[in-house]
Amino acid sequence: MTDARAEILARLRDHRSETGPPPDIPVRAIDWDPAERLARFRQMIEAVRGEVHLIGEDGVGDDWPVQLAALLQQKGAGNLRYGPDGPLAAELTSRWPAAGPALIPHTESIEDCRDVLFGATDAGLTSCRAAIAETGSLVLWPTPEEPRLLSLVPPIHCVLLDAEQIVSTLHELMHREHWSDGLPTNALLISGPSKSADIEQTLAYGVHGPAQLIVLVRTTGSA
Secondary structure (H helix, E strand, O other): OOHHHHHHHHHHHHHHHHHOOOOOOOOOOOOOOHHHHHHHHHHHHHOOOEEEEEEOOOOOOOOHHHHHHHHHHHOOOOEEEEOOOOOOHHHHHHHOOOOOOEEEEOOOOHHHHHHHHHHOOOEEEEOOOEEEOOOOEEEEOOOOOOOOHHHHOOOEEEEEEEHHHEEOOHHHHHHHOOHHHOOOOOOEEEOOOOEEOOOOOOOEEOOOOOOEEEEEEEOOOOO
16 A cells, blocks of 8 residues: 555544544434335336336235246246345245246356346346335345346346335435445445436437336235
8 A cells, every 4th residue: 555545544534533423313204104105116116117016915926936937928038047146046946937938047257158148138136125115216235146237237127025125215224224334335226127318318218227127026925
């Protein structure tokens, strides 16, 4: 480390120690019951062409891998990429129908699977940390087991969300999970499919990421 860099870091540390504890800011939350949080989340994310499918009610079973396979087949997807060491892998692989799209475990580095990932992967699956009802946003914390590429590269991004993970505001979530004690290196807030109007002010989907977003909301506990 150079002397100049060491001096800058030392000044930053000294300044941080002098600032004291952060102010006690009231938590910004909205008094919505669980049903209203779900309804508002769905309304907001569907307004920007996100898809929400409820699992576990209205006669639909809670076997979400079977439901997801059917949805992907309807869209013509031939495969689904997932993290084999991620939190959804065991349920996904044990319940995936034999006739469903091919499952592709994401085990290679980006350098080794670049062509297949960008050119021959139809859909990617991730879990999520939470969802925000106020803005219709999903909160993802990518990990080595479930890297960011799974949510950013495939044309279809699939997410499993438990209804009890929906909170009213981002501030409520940050306070409830004590984000001030330790933030992830990369947190993603996803509020619908990728879209852009940079060119001639014409709105287009899928320019910088997935053109379709499928959110499976599990309204009951897993079987």
